[in-house]
Amino acid sequence: MRDLDAQPVGGIARRLASILTARGIDPAARLTDPAEPIPALQAAQARIPARYQAAVADHPAVAAWVREVAQAGRPGPEGAPGIAQGRSLLIVGTTGTGKTHQAYGAVRSLLLAGVRLRWKATTAADLYAELRPRPGHDGERELIDLARCPLLIIDDLGAAKSSEWTEEITMRLINRRYNEMLPTLVTTNLGMADLRQHIGDRVASRLTEMTDKVILDGPDRRRSLAAERRRIAATA
Numbered sequence: 001m002r003d004l005d006a007q008p009v010g011g012i013a014r015r016l017a018s019i020l021t022a023r024g025i026d027p028a029a030r031l032t033d034p035a036e037p038i039p040a041l042q043a044a045q046a047r048i049p050a051r052y053q054a055a056v057a058d059h060p061a062v063a064a065w066v067r068e069v070a071q072a073g074r075p076g077p078e079g080a081p082g083i084a085q086g087r088s089l090l091i092v093g094t095t096g097t098g099k100t101h102q103a104y105g106a107v108r109s110l111l112l113a114g115v116r117l118r119w120k121a122t123t124a125a126d127l128y129a130e131l132r133p134r135p136g137h138d139g140e141r142e143l144i145d146l147a148r149c150p151l152l153i154i155d156d157l158g159a160a161k162s163s164e165w166t167e168e169i170t171m172r173l174i175n176r177r178y179n180e181m182l183p184t185l186v187t188t189n190l191g192m193a194d195l196r197q198h199i200g201d202r203v204a205s206r207l208t209e210m211t212d213k214v215i216l217d218g219p220d221r222r223r224s225l226a227a228e229r230r231r232i233a234a235t236a
């Protein structure tokens, strides 16, 4: 008979438990997200990159933003609150501090909170690649879609090579979202002075007004996780 509750044994179990504990996950906790599956969250999971599918917005300022956005939601057709106008977030930190994790964690938390949510996520580099004029592709329409999307994640702003064209695209996108007061989650490795240099003063000025700034100043979690794995392997 198959044991449906089979547990990993010995060294593997200890290693797994240490890795989960190092990631801030209770190894004894059941892997059940909500009691009832939430269809919107299930649908969203398909669009969330594998690495961030269990991400939780555990930074207090990000969690507070999620609560604020959820509370401001307007009731939609089926009674569930939909996302409304609201403040945006600028998540700043050096590489590996967990910016992308917090951004996807915020989307998951909003869906878990029952907010009806149309959202899109892109890195700045992918955004410019996608919008670059080319035959048979309506970049203008894509830009308007992104500008109107109720919640937009722009990951790694300032990481792509900049030009007059990228500045103009960023300005048009951010300006529309600024004007319509649509919540936007922006992550960046750059401080404000460098970001201003990279994306232009007019975008930086709008971001300063429209966003709450969250600074992630921890270590590079990738290197910490790798060191932890090496330590565990050495003691197992």
Ligand SMILES: Nc1ncnc2c1ncn2[C@@H]1O[C@H](COP(=O)(O)OP(=O)(O)OP(=O)(O)O)[C@@H](O)[C@H]1O
Binding pocket: 023, 024, 051, 052, 056, 058, 093, 094, 095, 096, 097, 098, 099, 100, 101, 102, 156, 189, 221, 222
């Ligand atoms: N709060 C967290 N709890 C558990 N794991 C986390 C947390 N934040 C980040 N991680 C993990 O740490 C690693 C780095 O996180 P992430 O990719 O979000 O960093 P980043 O700041 O976006 O880095 P980069 O600037 O290079 O894009 C990933 O493996 C991620 O799953």
Ligand SMILES: [Mg+2]
Binding pocket: 099, 100, 101, 155, 156
């Ligand atoms: Mg990232």
